[in-house]
Amino acid sequence: MFTNGGGTMIGGALRQCRTHLEEREAGDRMILLVSDGVSADLNNGQDEIVARELQRSGIVVFGVHIGEGETPPEVASICTITGGSSFAAGDEVGLQAVFKRIDQMQTVKMEQTVADIQDFYWPFCVTGLVGLVGFILSSFGWRYTPW
Numbered sequence: 806m807f808t809n810g811g812g813t814m815i816g817g818a819l820r821q822c823r824t825h826l827e828e829r830e831a832g833d834r835m836i837l838l839v840s841d842g843v844s845a846d847l848n849n850g851q852d853e854i855v856a857r858e859l860q861r862s863g864i865v866v867f868g869v870h871i872g873e874g875e876t877p878p879e880v881a882s883i884c885t886i887t888g889g890s891s892f893a894a895g896d897e898v899g900l901q902a903v904f905k906r907i908d909q910m911q912t913v914k915m916e917q918t919v920a921d922i923q924d925f926y927w928p929f930c931v932t933g934l935v936g937l938v939g940f941i942l943s944s945f946g947w948r949y950t951p952w
Contacts, residue, residue: 815844841872856886
């Protein structure tokens with residue numbers, strides 16, 4: 806989510822993620838937050854309010870800071886309160902810890918709700934190629950020569 810000034814609205818995005826994760830009946834709940842800066846909607850203690858909402862919903866947040874400098878304290882606070890952690894994008898140990906945590910997560914059964922779209926091009930391709938080859942072969946014998 807973005808404001809008109811171009812700033813990231815991390816608090817609003819986390820709340821929206823929480824809404825979607827709460828709709829899921831089963832499975833572990835984790836948010837991997839990738840951000841490059843601070844968020845104006847986490848000022849004045851809002852970071853702790855958002856973190857407590859996520860914590861009550863059983864959601865763990867891991868923050869990956871891809872900007873220069875340290876992870877913003879508001880994002881670090883949310884990660885700590887929810888039981889996750891925050892680190893810089895170049896931190897290989899931190900990334901490995903997140904991937905290890907993902908591997909340990911409970912798998913969820915997925916039910917297909919929409920039909921799979923399958924391509925059925927081959928009969929049309931074969932017909933077109935046969936026609937093209939026939940046209941090329943016939944053009945060698947049936948071409949008009951004015952001399």
